[in-house]
Amino acid sequence: MSLLDRRTLLIAGGAAAAATLAGCSDAKDTGGTPSPSPTSTPTATTAPTSTGTPTSSTPSTSAPAPTSTAPNWNRLARSLEGLLYLPSTSGYAAAHQLFDPRWDTVRPAAVVKAAKPSDVEQAITFARDNKLVLVPKSGGHSYVGASTIANGLQLDVGGLKSMSYANGVLTVGAGARLYDVHAFLDRYGRSLPTGTCPTVGVAGLTLGGGLGVHTRTYGLTCDRVVSMGVVTADGTSRTVSATSEPDLFWALRGSGGGNLGVVTSFQFTTIPATELGFFRLTWPEAQAAAVVRGWQQFAQSAPTTVWANLHIDAKSNGTLVIRVLGVSTTGDGTAAAAQLESLVGAKASARTLSVKSHLDAVKYLGGGTTSPRQGFLAGSDVLEGPMDAAAITGLLGAVKAAARAATPASAILDPLGGQAAMQPAGGSSWPWRGALAVIQWYSSAQTKSAQTFVANGHRAVRSFSAGGYVNYVEPGRAVGSYYGASTAKLQAAKTKYDPANFFHAPYTLG
Ligand SMILES: Cc1cc2nc3c(=O)[nH]c(=O)nc-3n(C[C@H](O)[C@H](O)[C@H](O)COP(=O)(O)OP(=O)(O)OC[C@H]3O[C@@H](n4cnc5c(N)ncnc54)[C@H](O)[C@@H]3O)c2cc1C
Incomplete structure (x- = not known):
């Protein structure tokens, strides 16, 4: 997916766009980092009492109370x-x-x-x-x-963020953030297929898959991994690759973080840092169903050098905005934009084409080089194939109902196919190779109405959904729905590498 998606949907259009998008913008991260002063070391020798509790709308994130001695x-x-x-x-x-x-x-x-x-x-x-x-x-x-x-x-592991590059391979600590990875690789004329948000961690993104504008041309982020350093539940550091601990290597690429060990570093094969051709197309609400139909055909027939995601956004005046953000790795999105308009059967009411250098594209998609903290509520469905008319009507109805309730809401459809449909060397646990697209149901509100929107979205596409994307994990959903056909083999890897279920929290395997 790209966050541009969720951000683009919120903008009124135009070129200032990416930098003012919600979710990731160029404002400073308010998260703060500790001062590495000696005062950061513990001052107490006894176990502190944890007094915090999750907010009412949150799932359980608490561990069982520690037993016995402090x-x-x-x-x-x-x-x-x-x-x-x-x-x-x-x-x-x-x-x-x-x-x-x-x-x-x-x-x-x-x-x-x-x-x-x-x-x-x-x-x-x-x-x-x-x-x-x-x-x-x-x-x-x-x-x-x-x-x-x-x-x-x-x-x-945020402090483990050193990077080096040689012979097309990036070695990076598990704590690096996406913008830092791109800025580093740009010096060598190289890049990596990733998501867009500059502050997302390379570890969480990669372990759950990693979708973005290069997905169709070069595959997921996890597909570019050639080896990882990982510490397993027994406290042992291991190097995993297609030839060393291949079952753990398979499992770590696509099942989500936190399940099987703590990754400390990655080695990725990189891709060329080329110019990208962008196209942005907008249609009026009256064309919404035709655009969804046309986009589905486009996702099946466009060249693998083209990626275009579809946003259906609720506006606070109760109407919908229908947009497509497209990217061509050939550097020219003109033909792709025309192909999409032809499949929709109507010219876009607004149309912008542009070309950006590698790092300018990274900043544009990410809304800058960092992103402020932000609350949101989201969920996902993986579309096995094109939706029929009833499901499209239901999807549009879910966003429309949110618009009428003045709830910020978007359905963001990211295409798969192309290289994403291919298994990397050694295979991977990411289970959705044959799927058409991932839908993200996204709201910047954390209200009951936002929850209703996500639930309505799920219901609308239920008969076309194979499961969910683990990087968009959501409360109250069985974790098995993120693993599809990989479930049994993942459980076997879990049993082998974490037999006592040490890595056990509310959203983990096992
Ligand atoms: C603003 C925003 C934009 C996003 N954009 C995209 C996008 O464009 N494409 C996309 O595919 N996804 C996107 N995502 C989803 C993102 O990929 C996931 O949320 C991902 O898990 C975040 O990784 P993290 O390291 O930042 O998060 P964390 O919260 O640190 O980690 C996520 C999970 O991985 C585990 N984990 C973290 N580090 C390690 C480690 N070293 N070893 C083992 N497990 C670990 C954690 O315990 C947790 O379960 C976006 C999310 C947000 C909030």
């Missing part, structure tokens, strides 16, 4: 090169934040900011010995707050 936090602190934050520690409030402020009330017993992979080993061993639930955090953009946990140990 963890010896000083021992953990001494074993780390990085920092340990307890609730009593200065900087704790900023240290445990995620992208969505909704999770600020979830208070981990402690936060480890890893400085080296050995800190990850230490944290896992400590958590296991003390029967603490441990959740890894990279960029902190989980839709369900899965990278924080009340009463448990949050293991932040």
Whole structure:
């Protein structure tokens, strides 16, 4: 998907666009980082009491209360090169934040900011010995707050962000953010297929798949992984690849983070950093059904060099806006825009074509180089094939009902196909190779009405949906619905690498 999608939908159109989109903009991240002063080390030797509880609209993100004796936090602190934050520690409030402020009330017993992979080993061993639930955090953009946990140990790998490049291969720490990866690779004339939001973590994105404008030309982010450094539940560091621990390598590419180990680094094969041709087309609400029909045909027939996603956005005046954002990796989107208009059977009422250099395109799609924290509510469906007229009517009706209720809402349809339909070397657990598209139901509100919109969306496309996209994991949905045909093999990998179910939190396998 691209966040541009969800952001584009909110703009009134025009070129200023990307920088003013909701969700990711060029405003400064307010999340804050701790000062690496000695005061960030623990000051208490006894386990703090976690007083936080999830907000009422949130799913459970709490670990079972620790049993028996209090963890010896000083021992953990001494074993780390990085920092340990307890609730009593200065900087704790900023240290445990995620992208969505909704999770600020979830208070981990402690936060480890890893400085080296050995800190990850230490944290896992400590958590296991003390029967603490441990959740890894990279960029902190989980839709369900899965990278924080009340009463448990949050293991932040954000400090592991070194990067190097040689012979077409990027080696990157699991804590790097997407914009930093692109800015680094741009120096070598290289790029990586990723999502668009500049602050999303490379780890969470890659482990769950990774969809973006290059998906059809080059595949998902996880498809470009050639090896990973990972610490498993036994505290052992492993290097996994198609030839080393191939079942874990398979499982980690597409099943979502937090399930099978803590990844400390990735090696990716890169792609050329070429100019991209953009096209933006808008149609009036009266054409909505025709655009959905035409877009579905386009998603099936467009060249693999073309990616175009469809936004159906609720406007606060009760009407809908229908837009397509297209990208051609050939550098020219003219023919693709014409092909789409022809399939829709109507010229767009507004049409913009442009060409952008690699890094300008990254900034445009990301709305800048960083993004402010933001609350939202979302869910997804994976479309197995084109929707029929009834499902299209239902989909449009779900957004329309939200518009009438003045609820900010969008259905964002990201195409698959092309290279996304191909398995990478060694296969991967990402289960939706044969699907047409991923729909994201997105609202920047966290209200009952937004929940109703997401539920209505699911209901509308139910008979065409194979499941959900794990990177858009949502509350109250069975995790099995994200794994499709990969479920049994994933469970086998879980049993092999995490037999005691150490990585066990509300949204994990097992
Ligand atoms: C604003 C925004 C824009 C987005 N845009 C896109 C997009 O364009 N394309 C797309 O495909 N997705 C997109 N997403 C979804 C995104 O890919 C997922 O939310 C992803 O999981 C976020 O990764 P993270 O590292 O930032 O999050 P985190 O919350 O840190 O991690 C997500 C999950 O992975 C686990 N995890 C984190 N680090 C590790 C690690 N090192 N080892 C093992 N497990 C780990 C966490 O425990 C958690 O379960 C977007 C999300 C947001 C909020």
